[in-house]
Amino acid sequence: MRQRPRVNIPGFVYECRTPPEAVEAAKEWLESEETNKRVSKDAPGRSFHSLGNWAMFDDKGEKTREQYNWACHATLTAFAAQNESCVALYCRAQSHEDWRDFIGWLAEDSFATDFVLAKTNNGIVVSADIPAGLLFAIAMISRAPRMFSKGVFETYNKAVASGVSPEVAYMVIMNSNCGDNDNAIWYPCINHKAWHCPSLEGMKMFCRGEFKVRAEDLGLFREHRTQYCSHFIPKGQPRGLILDLLKDTEFKEALAELRGESKEEVYKPPNPFARDTSSQMKYGDVTRKEMIEFVLPYATKKGMFDV
Numbered sequence: 298m299r300q301r302p303r304v305n306i307p308g309f310v311y312e313c314r315t316p317p318e319a320v321e322a323a324k325e326w327l328e329s330e331e332t333n334k335r336v337s338k339d340a341p342g343r344s345f346h347s348l349g350n351w352a353m354f355d356d357k358g359e360k361t362r363e364q365y366n367w368a369c370h371a372t373l374t375a376f377a378a379q380n381e382s383c384v385a386l387y388c389r390a391q392s393h394e395d396w397r398d399f400i401g402w403l404a405e406d407s408f409a410t411d412f413v414l415a416k417t418n419n420g421i422v423v424s425a426d427i428p429a430g431l432l433f434a435i436a437m438i439s440r441a442p443r444m445f446s447k448g449v450f451e452t453y454n455k456a457v458a459s460g461v462s463p464e465v466a467y468m469v470i471m472n473s474n475c476g477d478n479d480n481a482i483w484y485p486c487i488n489h490k491a492w493h494c495p496s497l498e499g500m501k502m503f504c505r506g507e508f509k510v511r512a513e514d515l516g517l518f519r520e521h522r523t524q525y526c527s528h529f530i531p532k533g534q535p536r537g538l539i540l541d542l543l544k545d546t547e548f549k550e551a552l553a554e555l556r557g558e559s560k561e562e563v564y565k566p567p568n569p570f571a572r573d574t575s576s577q578m579k580y581g582d583v584t585r586k587e588m589i590e591f592v593l594p595y596a597t598k599k600g601m602f603d604v
Contacts (some may be wrong), residue, residue, distance in 0.1 A: 312540040315382045323360035323385035323422040338444040339390045344576030348385035348440045374522040381425045382566040386439045395450035396442030402463040408506040425518040432518045434491040434526040464504045479500040479586035496533030497541035505604045536581035
């Protein structure tokens with residue numbers, strides 16, 4: 298049975314020092330009429346211009362920095378730390394409402410939950426008393442509603458409703474090229490994302506909340522700045538997750554049966570002297586449809602993602 302991940306970073310012990318007045322100021326910024334006027338309408342899948350919208354607050358509740366309509370959250374790390382207390386992250390998409398369960402997971406039932414001090418209609422408030430890279434990763438994940446289309450969230454919501462853990466659904470659907478084309482080959486993609494969809498062991502690490510953070514990256518966001526979070530979870534090979542699952546004979550046979558292939562068919566490495574077949578599926582490839590409708594439910598039911 299799934300349990301909410303609790304962050305396990307050797308050398309880091311969370312101690313929230315954010316006073317209530319800082320949290321209230323951040324919430325007011327998220328819901329203010331001025332903020333909503335200044336944030337541009339989202340254009341998922343077509344434009345990155347309005348993904349990064351945030352504000353920082355000190356212990357007195359004074360706003361120290363704010364940013365609107367940037368292509369990413371890189372500007373979070375562009376300024377020297379000023380002992381900020383918390384960060385307000387604007388998440389809301391105006392183009393659809395299917396993102397709300399996803400942000401509900403991030404704020405209330407994910408590895409980030411212990412550090413989310415408030416959730417409003419428009420976003421979340423995150424403590425600055427966590428490693429800077431961890432806060433940066435949460436910020437990158439929080440912009441998904443403004444980054445991905447309604448269809449992506451419909452796919453995510455359907456997967457979670459079917460019993461797939463939200464951690465696995467997030468990793469497979471949000472950290473890949475998983476758009477709306479059923480016949481497209483599923484492929485991990487890290488562009489503008491916190492993490493690469495990892496190997497099976499990396500997936501289990503994420504489901505446990507276990508991150509590999511270098512000693513030099515343990516500095517808290519209050520006093521330190523870094524964008525470096527991609528190394529938190531070992532990414533393995535590009536198709537590492539599927540290749541790991543294919544090591545299970547029953548999974549391999551079930552996938553072959555789904556495709557109408559012979560169970561006895563043996564994979565043969567490509568002939569380097571043959572004509573280019575790069576457009577054809579390779580061993581370890583699955584289509585988007587196979588990933589969503591077979592791989593996720595089958596592996597979940599069999600407990601292959603269990604930690």
